[in-house]
Amino acid sequence: AQSVTQLGSHVSVSEGALVLLRCNYSSSVPPYLFWYVQYPNQGLQLLLKYTTGATLVKGINGFEAEFKKSETSFHLTKPSAHMSDAAEYFCAVRGINQGGKLIFGQGTELSVKP
Amino acid sequence: ETGVTQTPRHLVMGMTNKKSLKCEQHLGHNAMYWYKQSAKKPLELMFVYSLEERVENNSVPSRFSPECPNSSHLFLHLHTLQPEDSALYLCASSQGGGGNYGYTFGSGTRLTVV
Numbered sequence: 001a002q003s004v005t006q007l008g009s010h011v012s013v014s015e016g017a018l019v020l021l022r023c024n025y026s027s028s029v030p031p032y033l034f035w036y037v038q039y040p041n042q043g044l045q046l047l048l049k050y051t052t053g054a055t056l057v058k059g060i061n062g063f064e065a066e067f068k069k070s071e072t073s074f075h076l077t078k079p080s081a082h083m084s085d086a087a088e089y090f091c092a093v094r095g096i097n098q099g100g101k102l103i104f105g106q107g108t109e110l111s112v113k114p
Numbered sequence: 115e116t117g118v119t120q121t122p123r124h125l126v127m128g129m130t131n132k133k134s135l136k137c138e139q140h141l142g143h144n145a146m147y148w149y150k151q152s153a154k155k156p157l158e159l160m161f162v163y164s165l166e167e168r169v170e171n172n173s174v175p176s177r178f179s180p181e182c183p184n185s186s187h188l189f190l191h192l193h194t195l196q197p198e199d200s201a202l203y204l205c206a207s208s209q210g211g212g213g214n215y216g217y218t219f220g221s222g223t224r225l226t227v228v
Contacts, residue, residue: 032214034216036216036219041202041221041222041224042221042222043118043120043204043206043219043220043221043222044204044206044217044219045219046216046217046218049215049216051214090157092216094214101159101162101170102216102217104156104157105156106156107156107157
């Protein structure tokens with residue numbers, strides 16, 4: 001079965017520092033992978049996705065993620081954190097049952113210190 | 115109007131009340147979902163509708179009753195709720211299982227049961 005593990009339920013960085021949010025997946029088929037962001041009292045918004053092709057994927061707001069098959073990872077990065085990046089981030093993988101439903105990780109809350 | 119719209123944004127109800135949450139999508143998607151998001155807990159998938167038929171019900175108590183009258187509308191009927199049902203309820207839609215393109219989420223309904 002497909003699953004997603006996000007390492008660290010809470011990450012804190014200083015403004016201008018590198019953001020690294022970790023996601024490892026388990027999949028018995030080539031994975032489709034997603035990162036979503038959720039601002040307080042809002043729904044989830046798609047940041048970026050990997051389906052096929054280039055393993056380095058660029059998303060909105062300066063975020064990017066790299067698919068590493070050998071490490072079964074899809075970590076999210078941003079070179080320089082901004083106060084507006086403070087939010088909850090969810091990694092997800094496509095399931096192979098029930099029509100390819102998304103399987104979400106438990107989320108990582110990102111705090112940005114001035 | 116585009117995207118996924120949820121109404122109301124906020125709802126306070128007593129344990130003996132009956133209320134309904136509404137979700138509407140104008141994306142031409144054929145699958146819709148209800149999620150529950152409680153504080154400090156992972157996203158909980160409640161119901162999945164595909165082509166207006168319920169295809170998944172994740173052991174949700176009967177006090178939650180979904181309805182999908184057509185591919186653009188999804189309702190969650192609530193009655194005799196408990197305080198622990200207080201949460202953010204998110205609606206999402208997708209084309210097919212969502213595994214290729216991801217889900218589009220609404221902004222959610224913040225429900226408080228008193």
